[in-house]
Amino acid sequence: MLGLSIWGQPVTGPCVSDGWRARVAAFLGREVEEQGTRTSGVLISWLREHFGQCPQDADAETVGHYCRAWILHLFACVLFPDATGDTASWMWIHCLTDWHQAGSYSWGSAVLCFLYRQLCEACRRSSGSPSVGGCVYLLQLWMWSRLPVGRPEIMPRRPWFPGEPPRRQPTWAYIWDQVKVSHTRLDRAYLDYINEIDALTAHSPYDGDDPLPFPLSFVCAADDDIYRMVCPLICFYAVEYHLPHRVARQFGMRQIWPPQATSTSIELHNVDRKKKRKVSEWASFHHAYIQEWELFEENVDENNEPHTNSAYRQYQSWYQGATRHRLREAWTQDDYAEIQSSDDEDMVYDQSTHAGRQVEAGPILDRMGRTLQTSVRDIEHIRPRVRDPEIRSVLERLSNRLRRAAARCGCRTATTRDVHVPALRVTGVGTSTQGPSGSKSIASEELDDDDDDDDDEQRAKEIGPSQLQEAPLTQPT
Known part of the structure; x- marks a missing residue:
């Protein structure tokens, strides 16, 4: 360009x-x-x-x-x-x-x-x-x-x-x-x-x-033979990886899945001129990445398979099994055939939907779920240091209740802590859930009155709000 x-x-x-x-x-x-x-x-x-x-x-x-x-x-x-x-x-x-x-x-x-x-x-x-x-x-x-x-x-x-x-x-x-x-x-x-x-x-x-x-x-096509090199890009203090094999479609090739894992080193993002004022020679500091850069001719992505619709469908099946979906809650429980015609487009829901202002419950539930998970982590952090057994028991019950409430608001299960590993599927576009990842004491179940109603409340609700600060909290339909 x-x-x-x-x-x-x-x-x-x-x-x-x-x-x-x-x-x-x-x-x-x-x-x-x-x-x-x-x-x-x-x-x-x-x-x-x-x-x-x-x-x-x-x-x-x-x-x-x-x-x-x-x-x-x-x-x-x-x-x-x-x-x-x-x-x-x-x-x-x-x-x-x-x-x-x-x-x-x-x-x-x-x-x-x-x-x-x-x-x-x-x-x-x-x-x-x-x-x-x-x-x-x-x-x-x-x-x-x-x-x-x-x-x-x-x-x-x-x-x-x-x-x-x-x-x-x-x-x-x-x-x-x-x-x-x-x-x-x-x-x-x-x-x-x-x-x-x-x-x-x-x-x-x-x-x-x-x-x-x-x-x-x-000069626009002088280096087209190395467009797909997999290597670190270097600019003084900054090192960022070039990973074209993860976006093979951009180069007209079939996307290989799962893509080859490449560590982009989170530590590299903490390196800048302010935090590394004592570094005066960046070539020495990034010597290992410079050596990797010098091998870029040997690290060109060799995937030359053309994109096909069949390969894309297989990729979608893998992608759906390796990710999780958040689905929007239905705006009505009425049967579609019984819904009053809205050809005049004067219904309040139609007007707000077309204008992109329809208030959805999903983003609100998602935010509530994240807040509840933060409260659970705070309780679990302080509970082991509480000596009074009665207070510790109360904190445990409160933590369990908040965890189940968070599961109802989002896509986590009641036993999930921080990482959700979706179950693999061959086909389909359902919402993946995770089985219990730990055990729960019988005493805890007996002390809690609300343990029997959280089996079917762990479905995801809505695609989360955009990370753009200027974007609205809800997504248009």
């Missing part, structure tokens, strides 16, 4: 904050003004002010400095923007100082790695004004190419520069050179988009695209 190279050495190297102003001055040929306590880099506004327009009579050295400033600005605003959005990091200078060496890095994998890490961090932010970094331009292009919902209308493109060599022909992103943007009300955008996605009748996001009406730069 962007024409960045994949083949090359990983983007990493020394990362020392001491003396960064001197390094930036040597890189740009201009002293950096004092910016308070900021040590992450230079302000983008400073770059624009001092390098906005190259003088017509500039010598070769000055032109080189302006070119470096332009690239640093490109990195800060497009390829590697951080969540602040106003700073150009000095971290990249090590890879850009030598023009001839700069082209030997795998910038494509670094951009993807940095985007993965920024998306991960954005999902975990809980502030009132969260933001996201990384190359969201790449993410936007990918979404427009895969999902027809909400994407703009393609308009006639501006003419490309005449007489350009093959390398300087446009990239795939040129499709969206001129677009007519779709509009929707901010308070309705989430509901509008998910309603449109639900209305898609032919889900084939990985079908081949129509032939492009313009020639592509050959």
Whole structure:
């Protein structure tokens, strides 16, 4: 999409904050003004002010400095923007100082790695004004190419520069050179988009695209033989795994199931520049992952089986047996044939359903179940330290009652603690349940009056609410 190279050495190297102003001055040929306590880099506004327009009579050295400033600005605003959005990091200078060496890095994998890490961090932010970094331009292009919902209308493109060599022909992103943007009300955008996605009748996001009406730069397909490499992506402190074998359909191949397990190391997500201030040489810190990266040619996914509907049905059977379903409770118990006709679409339920405002019990029950499970864990944590046997007995009965209540609200069983392992099925789309995973004392059953009514109350109710903070608590039907 962007024409960045994949083949090359990983983007990493020394990362020392001491003396960064001197390094930036040597890189740009201009002293950096004092910016308070900021040590992450230079302000983008400073770059624009001092390098906005190259003088017509500039010598070769000055032109080189302006070119470096332009690239640093490109990195800060497009390829590697951080969540602040106003700073150009000095971290990249090590890879850009030598023009001839700069082209030997795998910038494509670094951009993807940095985007993965920024998306991960954005999902975990809980502030009132969260933001996201990384190359969201790449993410936007990918979404427009895969999902027809909400994407703009393609308009006639501006003419490309005449007489350009093959390398300087446009990239795939040129499709969206001129677009007519779709509009929707901010308070309705989430509901509008998910309603449109639900209305898609032919889900084939990985079908081949129509032939492009313009020639592509050959760099767009220069590394297509390693698109499906299974390896870590490296960008200084960030290491994110590239696992194309888990999304084989995206490459037109049959999805092998279950996919090969690959540990993505949760510890890697705890590694960043703030938590590892003492790390000055990331190449040494991530030496093992760099060695794994260097073997990417040997780790290309070898699955070349084409996708077929038969294979997809087999995959669905496996997937349904390896996952659990949460089903929405019926809105009426009346027989379908006896329901009054609603062709006029004036019924309250029809109106609220079509508008996406129907209040469902499932999300509320799901939240209640999770809250009750938290209470159970709190009780079980403190109960062993209670010496009074009568109080311990009361806490045990209370814990059992809350656990059964949580099971009624969600898809857990009364004996499930934290992990639910669904039973395997060959076919069908039912709701999987788990048998008792532990024993319960007879005395406990005799002391509790409510032990005899929890056999059929352990069915799941509703798909849980979206994790998007701006999304409504209920899902449209």
